[in-house]
Amino acid sequence: MNVEVPQSRRKPDVDRFLEEFKSSLRNGRKPPLAILEYLGMVPSAPKNAVFNPMQIKAIKAGLLSRKPIIVSSPTASGKSLVMYTAIAYELSQYKTCIIAAPMKALVEEKLQELSELMPWASVEPLTSDYEMTDSKIAALSSADVVVTTPESLASRATKYTSEASLFLRRASLLVVDEVHFVGSEGRGATIEIGIVQALQANRRLRPLLMSATVGNVELFRRWLKSLTGREPVVIKSTYRPTKLRIRVIELRREDDRDLMLKQLIERDPEGEFLIFCPTRRQTVELAEELARRFGKDKVAYHNASLKRERRAEIERRFREREIRILTATSTVTTGLNLPAKHVVVYSTRRGPQMVDPIDVAQAVGRAGRPKYHKVGYGYVLVERGMGKWWKKRLKDFAIHSRLFTSQMETEFHINNLLHMGAFSTEEELLKWYEHTLRYAEEGESDVVASSIRRALRRLVLRGAITEDEGTYRQLPLGIVASTFYMWPASIALLRKNIRNLLTETDEQDDVVFCLAIVPLEWYDSYEGLDRDVEVFNIAASHPGAVRKLDTGGYPLHTGLALAKVLHDLLKGETPTPVHTMLKVDVGRILGAVSMMRRMGLVKGLSQSLLEEYRLRFKYGVPVEMLPLVRLPGVGRVYATRLWEAGLRTPEDILRSPEQAREILGAGRYEGVVRALQKGLQAQEVV
Known part of the structure; x- marks a missing residue:
């Protein structure tokens, strides 16, 4: 495919820019939409009070130059306007910009902000959710701004000369938002690699690193100088328009946690409360409990399990103060603009693991937003004996590399x-x-x-x-691991267990299948699983499979317990807190197994069998119900209702139209009938 890129982009309407600028001043708002033309007239610091002291400092130091820049400034200090100022300036020179955000939720917010602030600009997202079709490649190649994740950025840097990476070759500015995530456990090293790969691929790319929690900016200065060969500018500011008061509350007993939370809420009946929980399940359960006390219409929860439209609606209602109390996971700790007077970190543990202090600092830093509050209040609820430890950690924001640490x-x-x-x-x-x-x-x-x-x-x-005479190349096992972002040791373990446990037949035992596909990442990411009688039932009912099971050196009981987690998902039981903590989702595991089968690494598994298991894990239904969940618009809930009503095949639905219509509803029923009549049962593809 040949991608045609226009030689020059349409200039924004200057009159419209200036009018929007004047309007924003009259309304007391900062004018990012007008910033491009405004900065063209005032190349240094503006004379009127459009920018705050931190933003003026950044402009004077070289924000509108080719210098690499590091901005370390508190949450709510105006870093976003610094970013959009730099982007607007680059676009005025007809150049392309890239924003690398650490989470897909933040990518979505940046897309929304840019569409509102610069509606004349072409903005294109790039995450693992998007396929590289011809139309997607063309959109990326002609985009003014590409908003992506570090992982996707590293992938494009890998294929730097391809047409799909043309945007990276043309880019002049790389904004890395929330760069402190390079110090986070798990993804930190991947983010670091993404930055290195992009800046090495395009030596003209100017980095702009931003964070509220980088204390050791001198380290990042040395890093950028090594990467770019240019001396970076460091903007370190303590400016925050809203005062922030943080209180670490040490609980005497675990039972005091809910009591303390309710007391905090009752102290300010009109204030907004953003309550961060370690797991999705906890956000739901806590929201239900608080709704009973403070009113269902005033309480909601926010986590990644909600559809994008639903999350956006909750965010809007919280901003407009229709919702006063919001329980949330880390989907809103990073960059999402949700103003709350009070922020409560409900727990600093995720199961047996301690929550990263960086995440806690990010959470409490969201308390108090300009135009809404003069003071923001952050509360961290910790177990007995941990108060001093957390107070110290919340003052020390030194970020350290996680690369090559295990x-x-x-x-x-x-x-x-x-x-x-x-x-x-x-x-x-x-x-x-x-x-x-x-x-x-x-x-x-x-x-x-x-x-x-x-x-x-x-x-x-x-x-x-x-390795051949000092030169290395990948083999199929390594290619599978890279494709699905899994440990090579995990793929090797899957291959061994599949070969040892699964027979050359499509009639697999569900328990044995679950034993065979437990990845090594799961063993590593969770310890101390509770002993459960069903775990021992697995050992008693499948002794042959258990004897052949390789747990990669971890306790056998852990392997059985993790297989039980998979088996519970297969049966459609509600995911436990254990499952939400485990690295690597089931879809990725089955995708890796499917690719291993195609590459000849494992035998005896048909693609149809893997497809059946994929659907069963997705919907939590027995194999007999698969024909129903394959129907368009019929998921687990409706398939179960049909099954219990005796409509157990697509033919049953056609033979009992009135009963099926009552169960499915008119619209869904008509869609199913049309598909069946055309012989187009909607089958999902792995």
Whole structure:
């Protein structure tokens, strides 16, 4: 496909810009929509009170230049306007900009903001949710601004010369929002790699790193200088238009948690409360309990399980103060603009694991927003004996690299870097490492170099890569791991258990299938599972499979318990808090197994069997109900109602139109009938 990119973009309407600028001043708002033309007239600091002190400092320091910039400033201090000012300036020069946001929810918000602030600009999203079709590639290539995630950015940098990466070759500004996430456990190293890959692929790309919780900005300055070869400008400000008061509350007993929360809410009957919970399930349960006390119409919950439209509606109602109390997960801790006078961190633990202090700091930093409050209040509820520890952590915002910090993660990232084409020899890999945040932090390290060499050897032994006269290349197992973002050791474990446990027949035992597909990431991400009699029932009813099960060195009981989690999902039982904590979703596991089958890594599994299991995991139904959930608009709930009413096949629905219409409703029933009459049962594709 040939992508045609216009030589120049249409200039925004200057009169409209100036009119919007004047209007925004009259209404007392900052005018990001008018900022492009305004800055064209005033290249230094503006003379009127449009910008706050931090923003003026950024402009004077070189925001409108080719210098790399790091902005470290509190939440609600106006970093977004700094970002949009830089973007507007670049677009005035007919250049392309990229925004890398750490979460898909934040990508959605940036898209919405840009469509409102710069409606004349072409803005295009890029995440794993979008397929690289010809039309998508054309849209990306002609976009003014591309909003993406670090993972997708790294993927495009891998294929830098492809047509789909034309936007990256044309870009002049890379904004990395919430850059402190490079220090987060799990995704931090991936974000770091994405930044390195993009800036190495396009040496003209100017980075703008922004965060509210980077205390050690000098480290990031050294890192950017190493990456770009240019001296970065550091904007460090304590300016915050709304005062923030943080209180760490140490609970005497666990039972005091709900009591303390209700007391805080009752102290300010008119104030807005944003309550952060570690798990989705907790947001729902807590919202239901608070609704009984404070009114159903004043309480809601917000998490990633809700559809995008529903989340947007809840956010709107909270901003407009129709909802006063909102329970939420981390989907709203990062950058989403939800003004709340009070922010409560309900718990600092996610199961047995401690919540990252960075996430807690981000949460309480959302308390109090300009135009709404003079003071914001943040509360952190902690267990007994942890008060002093949390007070210290909330003052120390030093961010440290997570790259190459454990054996499995090191293997994972090196395998992915080889897939990206970042290196082909050990020397090239060590040279690549010199441009990372960890190298800027530690310098040359024999420990890291040894870890890298050890990981290369282990990847060869696992069959993920091969080495020939010092040159490395990926093998099918390593390609599967990179494609599905899983550990190479996990793919090797899946291959072994599938070969040992699953027979060459489509009539698989559900329990045995669940035992065979537990990935190694699940073992690593959860410890201390409660002992359950059903776990021992698995051992008693499937002794042969249990004897053959390889748990990768973890306790056998953990493997049985994790298989039970999968089996519960297969049966349609409500996901437990355990499941919400586990790395790698079931769809990704089955996708990896399907690719392993196609590449000849495993045998005896038909694609139709894997498709059946995919649908059963998705809907939580027995195999007999699959013909019903495959019908358009018929999910688990309606399929169950049809089944219980005796309508157990598509033919039954056609034979009992009145009964089916009553169960499905007129619109859904007519859609099903049309599909059946045309012989178009909607089958999802893996």
